[in-house]
Amino acid sequence: MAGRDRIVHLLRQLEKAACRCPAHSHTFHQASGHDCGRKTDYAFEMASSNIRYGEGVTREIGMDLQNMGAHNVCLMTDNNLSQLYPVEAVLESLVQNGVNYKVYDNVRVEPTDSSFKEAIAFAKKETFDVYVAVGGGSVIDTCKAANLYACHPDADFLDFVNAPIGKGKPITGALKPLIAVPTTAGTGSETTGVAIFDFEKLKAKTGIASRAIKPTLGIVDPLHTLHMPERVAANSGFDVLWPKNTFINMLLPTDMLQRPWTFSPLCALITSSHALESYTALPYNMRSPCPPNPIDRPAYQGSNPISDVWSRHALNVVAKYMKRAVNNAEDVKARSSMHLASVFAGIGFGNAGVHLCHGMSYPIAGNVKTYMAKGYNVDHPVVPHGLSVVLTSPAVFAFTASMCPERHLEAAEILGADVSNTKREDAGLLLADTLRQFLYDLKVEDGLSAVGYTKDDIPDLVRGTIPQERVTKLSPREHTEEDLTHLFEASLKLY
Structure with missing residues (x-):
């Protein structure tokens, strides 16, 4: 019994030290096994190649x-x-x-x-x-x-x-x-x-x-x-x-x-978006419905203590090596590290999932009219996946931060922002500004308008986002069609 009491005490101490926001406070309780009557899940799985x-x-x-x-x-x-x-x-x-x-x-x-x-x-x-x-x-x-x-x-x-x-x-x-x-x-x-x-x-x-x-x-x-x-x-x-x-x-x-050697800063940005979305996703024990059978548990389960480790580490690697990889062509260590960061983020989001940036990116890519990404050797209009994801990231994280401000602040700090005098309610704006500066420094297109979209296209973009429940339901903040409209509007111009 002494050993059991010791474990319970340690878990409660961990709970006190954890993020207290409603989206990520993993309240400890003594589970008695699978409860078919639960509305939300109670377990998560880790799977990776x-x-x-x-x-x-x-x-x-x-x-x-x-x-x-x-x-x-x-x-x-x-x-x-x-x-x-x-x-x-x-x-x-x-x-x-x-x-x-x-x-x-x-x-x-x-x-x-x-x-x-x-x-x-x-x-x-x-x-x-x-x-x-x-x-x-x-x-x-x-x-x-x-x-x-x-x-x-x-x-x-x-x-x-x-x-x-x-x-x-x-x-x-x-x-x-x-x-x-x-x-x-x-x-x-x-x-x-x-x-x-x-x-x-x-x-x-x-x-x-x-x-x-x-x-x-x-x-x-x-x-x-x-x-x-x-x-x-x-x-x-x-x-x-x-x-x-x-x-x-x-x-x-x-x-x-x-031959020409190249490096894509956009790949680093999509890695950071994967990590950010999985780290701020709805926690696994708040995701519904609870699967009646383990085979029904989705691959994207919500943030969890193990995926958090991978996502956070991926962000740290991106912050440390991205600019080195871009600015110094002979920095093999930086470029190799960025390749590995993609793996870290993949393990994180492959189990936790992503949310609004990805859910909104799908109609952005799917409704492309005439935009041809520079250098892409294709015969059809294309907004590359990475670009379609990062264009909405400042608006999305400004929106979601109210549910888990500590995580948004931590992410902003990892990416280089000074958070010492930042209030919790300003976490989203700080992270959005940090991401916007990254996009500007890497010469990413100036919002949805730069890839051919206007305000008149937003209803179609919203309609295309609604079916993406696999990911959008993992947003830590619930959203309406009106919210999606505002997010797309805010993403028309970035700078």
Whole structure:
């Protein structure tokens, strides 16, 4: 009994030291097991892909596939990446280890339901026993969907798509192993059970969210961030030329030394948004409804003590290394750290979830008219995912701060703001100003108006946000259509 009393005492002390705001005060109580009569959840789960990190670690993928006994591998990428070093490195490793493979290189940047279906059709043509995705979030998410539906050939496409757009059925059948090789530092898709696409009929993004589709292994090779696709880096106005030096000569093929090296500040911003949204999300024990069966517990569960650790750490890494990575082209430590920060944030938001920035971003991307992101080698208008998320971030965090001001203040402090004389009621404005300064310094477009939207478009943007309940319900502050209207209006201009 003495030991039990000691544990109870420690938990109560932790409770006293924790954030006291209504959205994040995890009140201790002695649970007596699952209570089917509860309105809110009482438990959370942590799930993540295995992660392997290291410079040049891509060369091990052929051995991994050989160790898995793979006989026919489906490698997915996009047209641009298919000509670049990351795919070359993977293919070289497959050939060296005698792995049989087929390549699908028609992944669409910012995928749609149609592009998902094309990749699924390719996957169904053969019997693949392992999937490999080499690219950013678009590629990894497309590969997740292809694996899912190839393993459930009789399923209707909407069966596993998030409700209310789809049926949101739980995934009960086993999938094939999937190895993700991320080439960008931002999405964290190599760690999560989420696949996002643009549902063309509604002009809004939605997705599939289930732990069943998360990659088996994420191979995080910081060398790939040294040559991010130019369309990614150019979106935020930065192109950096890497000079020849001894370190690079030791690790990379000679022909790569003649190519432009790039870094995307926008990737850092999406990493910080992932971390901020998951850290400020509605707590897991305030999310409703309580699932009647563990299989019904969503991948995005709300903030929790474990995801908080990953999200907070990701913010610290971004704050420490982002400007170094942008301003010093030879700072390999900074760029490698930013790649790892994406993984940290992915583990955090992959379990806690995101909220309003992402929910509002989906119609921003889905309703794009004529805006063509600079440097993106695509034949269709596109507002990249990262850009669509960060454009609303100052307005969103100014709005949500009243529910958990301590967390907003802590985030602002981590990102460099002086909080010493800031009142709790000013937490949102301080964090919003801090984010706005980051966006300005990184030359991010000046609000929604800069990507083609006007006040007349806001009703459509609001309508496109309403179905995104999977994420919007995780906002720590409840919101109405009128609130969403004000948030979009406040995001038309940032500076």
